[in-house]
Amino acid sequence: MEPSPRRMPTLDEVAQRAGVSRTAASRAINNVPHVSRAKREAVERAVRELGYVPNPTARALATRKVGAVVLAASSDEAGLFADPFFAEVVVGVSTALEQTDLELILVLANTPRGRDRLQRMVRSRRTDGIMLMALRGDDPLGRLGEESGIPVVFGGLPLTGEPRWYVDADNKGGARLAAEHVVRTGRTRPVMITGQVDTRASVAREQGFSEGLTLAGIPLLDVVSGDFLEERGAEAMEQLLDAHPQLDAVFTASDGMAIGALQTLSRRGRRVPEDVAVIGFNDLAGARFTNPPLTTVHQPVRALGHEMARMLVSAIDGQDPSPLILPTRLTVRQSAPAASPAPH
Template sequence: MTDRRRRATVKDVAREAGVSRGTVSRVLNGQPYVSAEARSAIEAAIAKVGFIPNRAARSLVMQSSQAVGLIVHEPHSLFVEDPNIASILLGANAALSEADYQLSCLIADTPRDVERLARYLSGGLIDGVIVVSARVGDRITAAVAELGLPAAFVGHPRDIGSAGYVAIDNRGAARAITGRLLQTGRRRVGMIAAALDRDSGADRLAGFVDAMGSKLDPQLIQSVPFYSFSHGKAGMQELLERAPDLDGVFASSDAVAAGAMEALREAGRSVPGDVGIVGFDDSSWALRCDPPLSTVHQPADQLGRAAAESVLAQLRGEPISSPVLLECPVVWRESA
């Protein structure tokens, strides 16, 4: 049986540094009233003896977990499929890591998940939350408000009160890319409108309606539940059945657009020859499409970073900052 090396303790650090255990504890817990010389000696001793702080014990003392939750209110399958979620996660993790905080990823798929997470938030296991894809009337949003947790939302559900949020102008961007599609001479333009139960989906539909103006035909709007390839394909099939003369489509995400393009290929329609199609996100889906997809660039990693920075500022006792709105330009490629 191999002997396990004994884990270094605060006592070992204190002996090596020539200070009391109380002084070591003050340094570990970020407390003042420690001289620069003592602090330097303790840091050198920690490195020499290989001391690893026990964060669980530190959390009890500091009443802080040093963790921030990222709550994604989406189906498990979409969490894996949607590259925007991954980019938000990585952007948030980078900012939290720089501040020595741990990211805890929490997925709310079913109503049971939502209720379980609402209870979890009250357990003191995380110091704040970043919420992605919240709906109006979301139980998680209500739990965050009830507990007074430092929070930042990615997007802007209309019922989050004065909570911090980071977002893009979904409506303005949807209006811009639909207008660009119309400029190519398309006359029968429809939309596959996803996720209408959250602000991003509803705002993208509103932008499409703005751009279409008097040319709008409500029969050419097909709603689908999620920003997914499979729902994009099904939505496109529905549109083609109702309007076989369709010659332009705004898909409310790149994944939806990719699914729509697959349905068009199966129906014998060429892109952009027969049907011009545009998406939204400028994710990896856009470049995997053939031809490459015209879309709106959504800076998902920056959204995640800005949300994390908002939560960290609140944890430092700073007031909730003004909403962060990031640029989302049109990126024009061959699909339209």
């Protein structure tokens, strides 16, 4: 599109000539950080060719950046960021942001007060972008990006809808690996302790485990929720043992719940793995130090945080990064060894 000789060229024309988005063109013109050299040079060339003169008011608005991003979790757990999973996510996010001038703000946003605080930050433009974790059900926080125009990256898909930008692990595929391992080791009476039933990760892990067993002709005896909490995992294991005394394998949707299940099995006199095989999900550092060491589905938790931050920085720069699904794999240890020990 060539500008009319009767008027000044517009920012849209500059963006089209440079082959970049309008946002990227604005950031390059206003010398905002996190714009690639190639895009900056293309925009500068388009500005010269078209004779574009920035609007002073628009320039002031475009350069009003605070140099901070938010990692927000919609969780009612006060100690959430002390949880090993989220601690690893924070480490991953921080390492990615080390390459930028952006500061990281952590926000617990499940209480009305926390939710209001985050929404005030968005309305007053005190953040350049948001990373959202632990969304449950149809959480209104999931619509922050649509309402504010600020880039939002999801850590894990929400239960409903598919956002523009997200990083997730292959939850369903990882759970199927757990089911296949249960079948290979000769177990025929498996149960599952799932997480919070209104989260996408929990639903996907239950589906993957159930489908893997179905393909092998093995029925899943029962599923009980443990809410991703160690103490609830212990309670769920009690419930399953009472209902199915002959169960011989349990897959839990998190390592924390697996630790709770191991405690219950020990208290009830069930040997692991001789009587019951136990498989978790996450493969955090503590999985190596359970008694016995935990067989678990490994997901790259630190990489999840790192890729979320990289994706957000890219979106802030005016780019349109593609969603990312990270691979999972099974880490076999003594709680469910490859060769199933014979009961004695």
